[in-house]
Amino acid sequence: MSILVEPNTKVLIQGITGGFGGTHAKLSLDYGTKVVAGVTPGKGGQTFESSVPIFDTVDEAVTETGATVSAIFVPPPFAGDAIMEAVDAGIELIVAITEGIPVADMMRVKSMMTGSNCRLIGPNCPGIVTPGTGPDSTGGCRIGISPGYIHKKGSVGVVSRSGTLTYEAVWQTTQLGLGQSTCVGIGGDPINGTSHLDVLKLFNDDPETESIIMIGEIGGTAEEEAAEWVKDNCKKPVAAFIAGATAPPGRRMGHAGAIISGGKGTAEAKKAALKGAGIAVAETPSEMGSTLASIL
Amino acid sequence: MNIHEYQAKDLFEKFSVPSPKGSMAESPEEAKKIADEIDGQIVIKAQVHAGGRGKGTFKNGFEGGVHLTDDPSKIYDIAAKMLGETLVTHQTGEDGKVVNKVMVAKAVDISKEYYLAILMDRESQSPVIVASTEGGVNIEEVAEKTPEKIIRESIHPLAGLQPYEIRKISNKLGMQGDTAKQFAKLLKALFKLFISCDCSLVEINPLVTTPDGDVLALDAKFGFDDNALYRQQEIASMRDTSEEDPREVAASEYGLNYIGLDGNIACLVNGAGLAMATMDIIKHYGGEPANFLDVGGGATEEQVTNAFKIILGDSNVKGILVNIFGGIMDCDVIANGIVNACKQVNLSIPLVVRLEGNNVDAGKETLSNSGVNLIAADDLSDAAQKAVKAINQ
Numbered sequence: 001m002s003i004l005v006e007p008n009t010k011v012l013i014q015g016i017t018g019g020f021g022g023t024h025a026k027l028s029l030d031y032g033t034k035v036v037a038g039v040t041p042g043k044g045g046q047t048f049e050s051s052v053p054i055f056d057t058v059d060e061a062v063t064e065t066g067a068t069v070s071a072i073f074v075p076p077p078f079a080g081d082a083i084m085e086a087v088d089a090g091i092e093l094i095v096a097i098t099e100g101i102p103v104a105d106m107m108r109v110k111s112m113m114t115g116s117n118c119r120l121i122g123p124n125c126p127g128i129v130t131p132g133t134g135p136d137s138t139g140g141c142r143i144g145i146s147p148g149y150i151h152k153k154g155s156v157g158v159v160s161r162s163g164t165l166t167y168e169a170v171w172q173t174t175q176l177g178l179g180q181s182t183c184v185g186i187g188g189d190p191i192n193g194t195s196h197l198d199v200l201k202l203f204n205d206d207p208e209t210e211s212i213i214m215i216g217e218i219g220g221t222a223e224e225e226a227a228e229w230v231k232d233n234c235k236k237p238v239a240a241f242i243a244g245a246t247a248p249p250g251r252r253m254g255h256a257g258a259i260i261s262g263g264k265g266t267a268e269a270k271k272a273a274l275k276g277a278g279i280a281v282a283e284t285p286s287e288m289g290s291t292l293a294s295i296l
Numbered sequence: 297m298n299i300h301e302y303q304a305k306d307l308f309e310k311f312s313v314p315s316p317k318g319s320m321a322e323s324p325e326e327a328k329k330i331a332d333e334i335d336g337q338i339v340i341k342a343q344v345h346a347g348g349r350g351k352g353t354f355k356n357g358f359e360g361g362v363h364l365t366d367d368p369s370k371i372y373d374i375a376a377k378m379l380g381e382t383l384v385t386h387q388t389g390e391d392g393k394v395v396n397k398v399m400v401a402k403a404v405d406i407s408k409e410y411y412l413a414i415l416m417d418r419e420s421q422s423p424v425i426v427a428s429t430e431g432g433v434n435i436e437e438v439a440e441k442t443p444e445k446i447i448r449e450s451i452h453p454l455a456g457l458q459p460y461e462i463r464k465i466s467n468k469l470g471m472q473g474d475t476a477k478q479f480a481k482l483l484k485a486l487f488k489l490f491i492s493c494d495c496s497l498v499e500i501n502p503l504v505t506t507p508d509g510d511v512l513a514l515d516a517k518f519g520f521d522d523n524a525l526y527r528q529q530e531i532a533s534m535r536d537t538s539e540e541d542p543r544e545v546a547a548s549e550y551g552l553n554y555i556g557l558d559g560n561i562a563c564l565v566n567g568a569g570l571a572m573a574t575m576d577i578i579k580h581y582g583g584e585p586a587n588f589l590d591v592g593g594g595a596t597e598e599q600v601t602n603a604f605k606i607i608l609g610d611s612n613v614k615g616i617l618v619n620i621f622g623g624i625m626d627c628d629v630i631a632n633g634i635v636n637a638c639k640q641v642n643l644s645i646p647l648v649v650r651l652e653g654n655n656v657d658a659g660k661e662t663l664s665n666s667g668v669n670l671i672a673a674d675d676l677s678d679a680a681q682k683a684v685k686a687i688n689q
Contacts, residue, residue, distance in 0.1 A: 023624075024624075027624070076523065076526070077526065077527070100523045101523060102494055102521055102523045102524035102527075103416050103494075103496065103521045103523065103524070104416075104453075104491065104494055104521065104524065105524075107416070107421055107422060107423075107453040108453050108454060110421050110453070111421075111422075111452070111453040111454045112454070145623075145624065146623065147623035147624055147653065147654060149654075150623070150653070160569070161569065162567060162568060162569020162570065162572075163567050163569065163623075164565075164566055164567025164569055164570035164621050164623070165567070165569035165570050165573055166569075167621050167623050167653070168570065168573075168621060168676070171621075171652065188568060188569070190416070190418040191418060191421050215569070217569055217572060218572070220418050220419070221419065241573070243569050243570075243572040243573040243576060244572040244576070245576045245579065246557075246572075246575040246576050246578075246579045246585055247572055247575070247588070248555070248557065251555050251588075252522070253555065253568060253571070253572050253588055254553045254567075254568025254569075254571060254572070254588070254590045255568045255569070256522070256523060257418070258568060258569075258572065263436075267576075283580060284573075284576070284577045284580050284676070284677055284680075285570070285573040285574075285576070285577060285676055286577070286675050286676045286677035287677075
C-alpha cells in the first residue's frame with residue numbers, strides 16, 4: 001500500500017498543453033503514471049503525445065476516462081477556477097502545482113470545498129510520488145514535478161512544505177536503502193489544502209509506511225499542531241527538519257507562507273515543539289535520513 | 297510591498313474611508329498651498345517607509361521628520377528643510393533616507409483612540425477584523441498583557457462582512473449612537489478596500505473620535521498579497537524602489553528571489569526551502585550567511601550570471617556557496633552556467649559548489665575541466681564546512 005495514490009491511479013492533468021504542464025506530463029508518462037486525460041479549454045479533441053486525449057472540461061474528461069485525480073498546472077490567474085472545476089466534476093484528489101495563486105482566491109476555493117469529499121494538496125507544491133518497483137523507481141505514480149529517479153520503493157513516508165528539501169530527504173533515504181512509501185509535498189503557501197497533520201494521520205494508518213520524515217519551515221503553526229498530535233497518537237518513528245533558523249523576521253523567504261510575523265512561526269519554537277513530542281529533529285538538512293535511521 | 301502614508305491616504309479617499317484633510321507635496325510651494333486650505337493645526341510629515349520619523353534627525357541638522365504648527369506660513373520653511381534632505385531614524389540605519397515627498401494634513405483633536413485592523417489570517421483561512429479600545433500604542437503589547445482587550449471577528453470568505461458583525465465590534469468597543477453609525481460606515485468601506493485591493497493587512501493605529509463627533513483613520517499601514525499584484529496595477533505602480541534594497545530590486549528584475557543579510561558567505565540555491573536550509577547550515581558550522589537567494593526550479597545561464605553579479609555587489613561577501621539539487625534540471629547545464637558566470641565576473645573569492653541530481657557526473661566534470669578555481673563538495677554539510685573554512689584562511 002501507499003497513501004493517496006498508487007500505480008493504477010488514473011490521473012488527469014489540467015493545463016497539459018502548457019510548456020510546464022506538458023514537460024511534466026511527459027515525465028509522468030515515462031515514469032509509468034496512468035495519465036489518462038488532459039484538460040485545456042478550447043483544445044478538446046486533440047491528443048497529447050499522441051496517446052492522451054485532451055478535453056475542454058474536467059467534467060467531460062472524468063465521464064470519458066474515469067480519472068479520479070487531477071494535477072493542476074494552470075497559470076495563477078486561472079488556477080482557482082481550475083481547482084473548483086475539478087471539485088465540481090467529482091475528482092477525489094486535486095494536486096495543485098501552480099505557484100503564485102492570490103491568497104484571496106485560495107480562501108474562496110477552500111471555503112467552496114467545505115463539505116465536499118475532495119482533498120486538495122498544495123498549491124505551490126512539488127506534488128506526490130508513490131515509487132514503483134522498476135528501474136529508477138519507475139512503474140509508480142508521479143504527480144507533479146519531482147524527479148522520479150531519486151526515489152526507491154520502500155518504507156519511509158515523506159511530507160514537506162518545500163520541493164527541493166523533499167528531494168534531499170528522498171535522496172538520503174534512497175541512499176540509505178530505506179526507500180519511500182509515498183512522498184507528499186504540501187506546498188509553501190499560507191493557505192493550503194492539506195496540512196502536515198493530515199498527511200501524518202494517513203501515514204500512521206498505512207501498513208507500508210514504517211517511519212516518517214516531516215519537513216517544515218518558518219511561518220504559521222502547522223508543524224506545532226502536527227507535533228501535538230504525534231505525541232499521543234503516532235505509532236511510528238518520526239524525524240523532522242525545520243528550515244529558516246537564520247531567516248530575519250518579517251521577510252517572506254521565497255515561499256509566500258515562510259514568514260515570521262509578530263514573533264510567531266520561528267524555527268526555534270517549532271523545533272522545541274517537535275522535540276517535546278518525541279520527534280527526532282535533524283540539526284542540518286544533510287542529516288534528515290541519518291537522524292531517522294538513528295531512531296529505527 | 298510597502299506604500300507611503302500619502303498613498304495610503306489616497307486609497308482611503310478612493311474608497312471613502314474618512315481621514316483628516318490633506319495631501320502630498322513635492323515642493324515647499326505645494327506644501328504651503330495645501331496648508332493654506334487647512335483650518336487650525338497643521339501636521340507635516342516626511343514620506344519615507346521607515347518608522348521613528350518624529351524622533352529622527354536630518355543630516356542638515358534639522359530635528360524631526362514630523363512637525364506640528366498653527367501657522368500655515370511656517371510650512372514653507374519646514375518643507376524646504378525636509379525635501380531633498382536625508383532623514384536618519386532608528387530604522388533607516390546611518391545612511392538614512394532621502395525625503396522626496398512630504399504630506400501636509402489637518403492635525404485633528406482627539407477624544408479617544410482605538411485600534412482597527414483587517415488581516416488575512418492563515419489559521420482561520422479567512423479575513424479577520426481585529427479591534428481594540430487601546431489605540432495609539434503597541435498592539436502586540438496590548439495583546440500580550442491584556443488579551444481580553446483585543447476583539448477578533450472572523451469574516452466568512454464567501455459571505456463577506458455582515459452588518460451584525462460590525463454591530464458586534466462597535467458594541468464591544470463601547471461605541472453608541474452617531475459614533476457607532478460612523479464607525480459602521482468606515483469599517484464597511486475599509487473592508488471593501490481590503491478585498492478590492494488584495495490586501496494582506498490594513499492597520500489603522502490610531503482610529504480616533506474627535507470632539508466634533510467624527511470617526512477618522514489617523515494613520516495606516518498596508519500590506520499587499522504579492523501574488524495578486526498582476527491584477528492590482530494601481531497598487532503595483534505605488535511601489536517605490538528607492539525605498540528598497542537595490543540588490544533586491546535588481547534581483548526581482550531577473551526573476552530571482554534575493555534577500556540581503558549581514559553575513560559574509562553568499563549562497564546561491566535552487567528552491568526556497570533548500571535556500572533557507574543552506575543559510576541555516578552555514579550558521580550551524582560557524583559562518584554567517586550574506587543572503588537568501590533562490591534561483592528557482594528552471595534557472596537559466598543568464599539568471600545564474602546575474603545572480604553572481606548581485607551577490608558580488610555586496611562588499612561584505614568573502615566567499616560563495618552554490619548548492620544545487622538538480623532534480624529535473626540537467627546538472628551539466630547548471631555547471632556551464634556557473635563556469636561562464638565565474639569567467640564573466642572574474643571571480644576572485646573562494647567558491648564552493650555542491651551539485652547533486654540529474655546528470656551530476658557530467659556537471660562535475662565540466663566544473664573540474666573549466667579551469668575555474670573552485671572547491672567541490674560532496675554534500676551540503678561538506679559544502680558548508682568548506683565554505684566556512686575557505687573564508688577563514
